[in-house]
Amino acid sequence: MNRSHRAxxxxxxxxxxxxxxxxxxxxxxxxxxxxPASPVSKQELRAPxxxPASPVSKQELRTEPLRPAPQTIxxxxxxxxxxxxxWFTTGALLYLFRRxxxxxxxxxxxxxxxxxxxxxKKCEPQS
Amino acid sequence: xxxxxAWFERRLGMSGIIKFLSQKEVPQHExxxxxxxxxxxxxxxxxxxxxxxxxxxxxxxTIEGANASVARIMTEIPLGWLIRSVHSWSATFMIAIVFVHxxxxxxxxxxxxxxxxxxxxxxxxxxxxxxxxxxxYLLPWDELSLAATKVGTDLPKAxxxxxxxxxxxMRGGEDVAGDTLTRFFIVxxxxxxxxxxxxxxxxxxxxxxxxxxxxxxxxxxxxxxRTLPFWPNFVLxxxxxxxxxxxxxxxxxxxxxxxLGPAADLMAPAPxxxxxxxxxxxxxxTLKLFPANILGxxxxxxxxxxxxVAAAWLFFLPLIDxxxxxxxxxxxxxxxxxxxxxxLAMSVWSLL
Numbered sequence: 001m002n003r004s005h006r007a008x009x010x011x012x013x014x015x016x017x018x019x020x021x022x023x024x025x026x027x028x029x030x031x032x033x034x035x036p037a038s039p040v041s042k043q044e045l046r047a048p049x050x051x052p053a054s055p056v057s058k059q060e061l062r063t064e065p066l067r068p069a070p071q072t073i074x075x076x077x078x079x080x081x082x083x084x085x086x087w088f089t090t091g092a093l094l095y096l097f098r099r100x101x102x103x104x105x106x107x108x109x110x111x112x113x114x115x116x117x118x119x120x121k122k123c124e125p126q127s
Numbered sequence: 128x129x130x131x132x133a134w135f136e137r138r139l140g141m142s143g144i145i146k147f148l149s150q151k152e153v154p155q156h157e158x159x160x161x162x163x164x165x166x167x168x169x170x171x172x173x174x175x176x177x178x179x180x181x182x183x184x185x186x187x188x189t190i191e192g193a194n195a196s197v198a199r200i201m202t203e204i205p206l207g208w209l210i211r212s213v214h215s216w217s218a219t220f221m222i223a224i225v226f227v228h229x230x231x232x233x234x235x236x237x238x239x240x241x242x243x244x245x246x247x248x249x250x251x252x253x254x255x256x257x258x259x260x261x262x263x264y265l266l267p268w269d270e271l272s273l274a275a276t277k278v279g280t281d282l283p284k285a286x287x288x289x290x291x292x293x294x295x296x297m298r299g300g301e302d303v304a305g306d307t308l309t310r311f312f313i314v315x316x317x318x319x320x321x322x323x324x325x326x327x328x329x330x331x332x333x334x335x336x337x338x339x340x341x342x343x344x345x346x347x348x349x350x351x352x353r354t355l356p357f358w359p360n361f362v363l364x365x366x367x368x369x370x371x372x373x374x375x376x377x378x379x380x381x382x383x384x385x386x387l388g389p390a391a392d393l394m395a396p397a398p399x400x401x402x403x404x405x406x407x408x409x410x411x412x413t414l415k416l417f418p419a420n421i422l423g424x425x426x427x428x429x430x431x432x433x434x435x436v437a438a439a440w441l442f443f444l445p446l447i448d449x450x451x452x453x454x455x456x457x458x459x460x461x462x463x464x465x466x467x468x469x470x471l472a473m474s475v476w477s478l479l
Binding site for chain 1: 370
């Protein structure tokens with residue numbers, strides 16, 4: 001296993017780690033000025049056998065624009081952590097790709113890259 | 128593994144495509160940077176498709192449910208606000224890069240023979256991208272989107288003979304209502320994607336058929352330009368561009384997530400400050416400049432007629448600019464530069 005393979009595995013592990021970071025650190029935004037919904041609010045108002053409330057009933061109450069924004073300090077920091085991870089990963093991958101490009105260009109410059117296509121054979125007249 | 132590969136090879140015959148890609152070469156010169164714009168459009172298209180499918184899982188195309196379902200996506204669905212923001216911003220990025228791609232081809236005169244059909248399919252793809260933007264704008268069903276769609280669907284009325292019929296077909300009736308929303312949704316998620324993929328397939332086939340064009344200067348001098356292998360040299364460079372664009376898109380989507388206005392009321396008067404998306408601003412401002420009547424003809428009809436002529440000129444550009452390579456360039460470059468300055472000035476004026 002050479003250095004490039006090890007670097008690829010490390011970056012892959014880092015990326016997969018990010019998948020775990022993203023859902024936990026960036027929660028859904030809420031309408032500005034709207035208090036967070038209590039965990040029982042969805043269940044307690046509905047009697048058994050009653051159809052679930054349509055989202056329209058909630059919508060009718062809203063007259064202000066809905067602005068997606070983090071509501072708590074934890075959410076804000078979650079986004080900052082995610083962005084830091086994103087740009088660190090981007091930087092690392094760009095560095096790796098840059099090295100691969102240089103290597104590919106060097107091989108191409110030496111004339112070891114893919115051979116030129118051979119011209120198609122001419123059709124022989126059938127006897 | 129080799130047996131599995133051989134099994135697929137017998138059925139799919141992929142070795143020919145792999146061989147073609149491994150032998151494909153890209154011209155290398157000072158304008159090679161513009162070649163990346165084509166694949167960048169594909170990147171944003173892929174993001175649009177993925178995020179669009181995710182949004183469609185929760186979206187309800189009815190008057191009662193449209194705005195509420197978008198609000199639900201933004202507030203209740205995990206990361207829904209981010210998915211919506213990425214969808215919205217990638218549409219903006221895609222259309223911007225489509226414009227850049229088209230202008231770069233026009234300035235480099237890459238539409239010249241034998242690539243006339245490649246250019247024509249590209250112009251159709253631009254029109255389809257704009258149609259995506261127009262139909263998608265109504266889907267949140269808020270005050271602004273309703274008012275902008277009313278203005279937008281009113282425009283075809285200015286076309287003589289078929290105009291009123293066209294407006295009625297677009298709206299599904301006399302006015303923008305629930306049927307319009309359903310139509311726009313179906314067109315946005317079904318008709319346009321299928322059309323776009325079909326035309327895009329033709330566009331990519333033509334690019335492979337004729338190869339990437341050379342700069343006019345190299346062709347004039349009959350030089351043999353330097354080339355770069357498509358795989359891995361060019362693909363790796365493209366991957367770097369994709370990565371930077373993707374990270375930029377995600378960052379902008381987080382910091383500038385679009386808001387959602389209150390649900391549209393069909394009986395309410397139009398709100399003040401109606402504006403279309405940025406890519407329609409110059410057309411919007413142009414139409415505002417026309418007086419009500421010009422020599423007895425409605426000003427709007429003259430405006431729509433001129434826009435149609437400009438679009439036809441763009442579509443038929445390779446057939447209009449048929450001068451030989453040594454004389455090609457000056458007039459078209461001048462017209463395009465003037466158009467670019469005009470479109471920017473009109474857009475800024477519209478925003479003031």
